[in-house]
Amino acid sequence: MTQVFHRHCHSDLPFATRGEGAYIYDQSGKAYLDASGGAAVSCLGHNHAGVRAALHAQIDQLAYAHSSFFTTEVAENLASRLTDKAPGSLNHVYFVSGGSEAVESALKLARQYFVETGEPQRTRFIARRQSYHGNTLGALAVGGNAWRRAPFSPLLMPAEHIAPCYPYRDQQPDESLHDYGQRVANELEQRLLTVGPETVIAFIAEPVVGATAGALAPVEGYYKRIREICDRYGILLILDEVMCGMGRTGTLFAHEQDGIEADLVTIAKGLGAGYQPIGAMLASDRIYDAISEGSGFFQHGHTYMAHATAMAGSLAVMDAFEKDGVLARVAPMGEALDQRLRNRFGDHPHVGDIRGRGLFQALELVHNRDSKKPFDSRSKLDKRIKAEAMQLGLMCYPMAGTIDGQRGHHILLAPPFIINEEQLDELTDKLYQAVDKITREALKEYPD
Numbered sequence: 001m002t003q004v005f006h007r008h009c010h011s012d013l014p015f016a017t018r019g020e021g022a023y024i025y026d027q028s029g030k031a032y033l034d035a036s037g038g039a040a041v042s043c044l045g046h047n048h049a050g051v052r053a054a055l056h057a058q059i060d061q062l063a064y065a066h067s068s069f070f071t072t073e074v075a076e077n078l079a080s081r082l083t084d085k086a087p088g089s090l091n092h093v094y095f096v097s098g099g100s101e102a103v104e105s106a107l108k109l110a111r112q113y114f115v116e117t118g119e120p121q122r123t124r125f126i127a128r129r130q131s132y133h134g135n136t137l138g139a140l141a142v143g144g145n146a147w148r149r150a151p152f153s154p155l156l157m158p159a160e161h162i163a164p165c166y167p168y169r170d171q172q173p174d175e176s177l178h179d180y181g182q183r184v185a186n187e188l189e190q191r192l193l194t195v196g197p198e199t200v201i202a203f204i205a206e207p208v209v210g211a212t213a214g215a216l217a218p219v220e221g222y223y224k225r226i227r228e229i230c231d232r233y234g235i236l237l238i239l240d241e242v243m244c245g246m247g248r249t250g251t252l253f254a255h256e257q258d259g260i261e262a263d264l265v266t267i268a269k270g271l272g273a274g275y276q277p278i279g280a281m282l283a284s285d286r287i288y289d290a291i292s293e294g295s296g297f298f299q300h301g302h303t304y305m306a307h308a309t310a311m312a313g314s315l316a317v318m319d320a321f322e323k324d325g326v327l328a329r330v331a332p333m334g335e336a337l338d339q340r341l342r343n344r345f346g347d348h349p350h351v352g353d354i355r356g357r358g359l360f361q362a363l364e365l366v367h368n369r370d371s372k373k374p375f376d377s378r379s380k381l382d383k384r385i386k387a388e389a390m391q392l393g394l395m396c397y398p399m400a401g402t403i404d405g406q407r408g409h410h411i412l413l414a415p416p417f418i419i420n421e422e423q424l425d426e427l428t429d430k431l432y433q434a435v436d437k438i439t440r441e442a443l444k445e446y447p448d
């Protein structure tokens with residue numbers, strides 16, 4: 001067992017003892033540049049004065065009041081701040097404690113919507129391969145990550161999976177990016193027609209894919225076509241912005257950049273910036289009104305919903321985004337990071353693709369750049385690069401995805417929005433050392 005269990009684990013992980021800005025320090029005082037925000041969480045860096053002050057003030061006044069007895073000013077204010085900015089009619093917010101809870105809430109609300117509007121035969125979800133929507137059973141069931149699903153598959157509700165929008169892997173040589181995007185979006189329509197569109201509740205996808213495919217942004221027009229298909233067959237569109245939302249791609253909601261409106265949106269990670277566990281589901285007027293006029297009650301709930309301290313922390317995060325101009329840094333700093341990655345890794349023999357949006361970027365690692373063949377899964381590139389980077393004082397987020405049944409590898413970068421140019425240099429230098437060393441070693445071990 002590794003880091004997951006505490007107390008009786010035999011972990012060799014360092015102890016994190018304090019954080020400051022873009023760095024976390026361990027018990028020996030060694031600094032680690034947080035180039036992944038943990039798992040795309042710490043968007044304001046560590047020890048943020050404004051968030052700390054807001055948390056202290058809230059705890060001094062009232063830490064928690066159960067959401068079935070009270071609402072709080074902080075919860076109402078946070079909900080307004082989010083809905084004012086959200087595209088379309090996402091005017092209703094349901095606060096939970098994390099990403100999986102937000103996704104579970106969205107799946108259940110979508111199902112309840114159809115039960116209450118007289119279409120109880122709708123029982124299926126469609127999602128994409130190489131996707132991750134959380135580790136609870138419902139969220140895992142819609143996720144398309146074969147490895148995570150495998151041990152639990154007999155327990156998972158059935159879900160359908162179509163191709164992700166992954167031009168580096170799937171675009172045909174004679175196909176424009178636009179045509180490619182339309183082709184893969186049309187898989188949704190084909191699948192709906194195969195399973196019977198009247199049996200489907202919703203399509204769920206991450207606007208910019210994070211953990212399972214590495215900062216994979218959709219091609220232009222892809223989501224517009226997805227939205228058209230959802231509308232044509234009366235199914236709901238759930239956008240999972242747990243990782244890519246809250247400013248990570250340069251706009252508060254990632255799908256603002258795709259010019260579409262969703263029925264349900266999930267957010268988490270950057271919403272609390274790591275200061276408190278929090279997640280949220282935003283619902284459109286159509287969904288909310290139907291249930292208000294029906295049973296009047298969403299049949300769901302968790303103990304720590306709309307936790308007052310978490311609400312206060314997230315309001316301070318929104319203040320930092322807006323009043324301190326932190327959100328406005330994401331696009332230019334994202335470009336600065338992209339430039340550095342291209343300069344440094346553009347010719348690296350094992351970096352097949354450099355991609356992303358805003359401060360959400362990734363490198364895809366390949367054994368061979370021409371054939372795009374991934375490294376042998378036994379190379380364990382992800383674990384080794386992570387360990388090597390930690391040795392060098394860098395936190396990055398390497399992952400093994402699945403490409404045609406083989407494990408591919410990518411490294412996700414999601415640094416805090418407060419990162420500066422000098423720290424971007426440090427990030428790129430250390431990342432280069434780790435990637436170059438480990439891919440060279442792996443090539444010797446697995447030459448074919």
Ligand code: PMP
Pocket residue numbers: 039098099100101103132133134135206210211240241242243244268269
């Ligand atoms: N959805 C997405 C897109 C995620 O990236 C994650 C977490 N990596 C989740 C859902 C689940 O969130 P949590 O770990 O907070 O339950």
